[in-house]
Amino acid sequence: MKTRFKIAQFGLGPIGLETVKLAAAKPWVQVVGGIDIDPAKVGQDLADLTGNKALRECRVYGSLKELLAVVRPDIVFHTAVSRFKLAFDQIEPMAREGINVISSCEELVFPHLREPALATKLDRLCRKTGARIVGTGVNPGFVMDLLPLCLTGVNRSVHGVHIRRVVNASTRREPLQRKIGSGLPPKEFRRLMTANKAGHAGLKESLALLAHGLGWKVKNIVENGDAVVAERDIRTQYLEVKRGQTCGLHQRAEASIGEIQLSLDLQMYLGAGDPLDAVRIDGDPPLDLVIKGGVAGDSATVAMLVNTAPRLSQAPPGLLLMTDLPLPRLA
């Protein structure tokens, strides 16, 4: 690869910092700066925040505008929010400048699902300015959508796709341990999930991307979730959960298209004993895949963001889906 991409990082939480660290290690990347709304971070440099001395000259700016006054990135890694509606206001100015964006925003994995009008608007803007935008990650973005889709490449026919992911949240970052309701009364967590104020974002998007990739029109995705209740006191690196409190979630999304059944089942809780990713395809031939231990979420999300950059840069402009790009791979 001869091109060296100028990269900026929008959002400097744990995922954002790991992303910029990984990117900095690639010979085809030149990190040019960071953007964050946290006043405590603005004005610092990425060397201080990441511990990578090579990033000494890379300042953190409070906005895209401030960054652009100094340098124009080719690509922005966007790791800030789960909702496309919120991401839109952050990403739209980048698209306006023709800058490519690779985002961990869960709803951006299939933005047409919840916000078709916003998605169309952003797509049109990208086509005008030459920007490319894609949402990616590991879940959504890989284990429950891209990986099963790739498997169906060897299917003559498919009448069911059933995916199960079990994550031991004790091994994950602090925000995730909190996001799954750890320590809340189960009743309270269930209420928040029902109100769509808690839970794992992106399960419906995975299902929608899967169906879209197979050319199937899904009319109704049913999603439901429950709290996993701690059977004993649990202590992690970041927090404590008492017996009887919430220690995680069990969430499912299902849809049927005629005779075809799709189901995605996610268990993510502290101390989960047998983590794995499992994909079962009912079809000709039938396929039964297991990834023992599962794909480690945080590492993999960061990898997927960075690995997507070279392939995105060669794609036609637009608000894209991961299925529009060539096969994922280490870059």
Added chain:
Amino acid sequence: MKTRFKIAQFGLGPIGLETVKLAAAKPWVQVVGGIDIDPAKVGQDLADLTGNKALRECRVYGSLKELLAVVRPDIVFHTAVSRFKLAFDQIEPMAREGINVISSCEELVFPHLREPALATKLDRLCRKTGARIVGTGVNPGFVMDLLPLCLTGVNRSVHGVHIRRVVNASTRREPLQRKIGSGLPPKEFRRLMTANKAGHAGLKESLALLAHGLGWKVKNIVENGDAVVAERDIRTQYLEVKRGQTCGLHQRAEASIGEIQLSLDLQMYLGAGDPLDAVRIDGDPPLDLVIKGGVAGDSATVAMLVNTAPRLSQAPPGLLLMTDLPLPRLA
């Protein structure tokens, strides 16, 4: 999909017949004819050969020229030979006409490995005429190259890829049962393998595609093979093997690029007890994938050929690799 592709089938052995049957079932396909060099097949129609009455009007011609006198296909499925050198003379006239070709020719999965001059010549021709050519299948073409590549999409780093495929050849088509040496004295089969006159074709190509997809230059791929010797008399639907005779093969390809280790291990023999496909990626994160029972070879090869058609048709012209196309999926 609005376009209906005109499809012709070159090579009417078991894989070719299954391919044209599957293609005929797709709403986006119009089968227009077959080509075979076997005089017993020429002049028949595909309905007789496949048992699918809808193919009554689709004649078998003795050459591309005879087919072209009647109808021009958009895509030819080519299932005839394993060696690119032999495939070249069959495919070159199609490329000259700007016709797209999807081939099961094992060496076409990475044609630059053994025949770089021919590959360059064919690529140039395609770019001139607008034709697209790609080699695909399940092995090579999926389990030992595309699937592991896709997995590395979630890797921050990789220092080893180790793939193991165990196939119970008793469940496979007759030509494959013979190709693995069934019934030969082990000494004779070993001699044939060493002379490159027997054995599984495409193992080196899988390794080369894998390395290429990761941007690694492989200088030396070491391949070796051995006979698997029957421990008891074996009878399949097609043949008999006595105790002490060859009942299959065990073949390995390996390469290292600096500290990085790649190994592909294939066992394919009659009565293999625990068929599977296993991919182990040593990296960050480590990945340990198993497909229980393995991907059923013949069904999957046929599926891969047909499923590749819509994506190939949207690719830029050239002699392409599967890594140049969007993510594989059911079409």
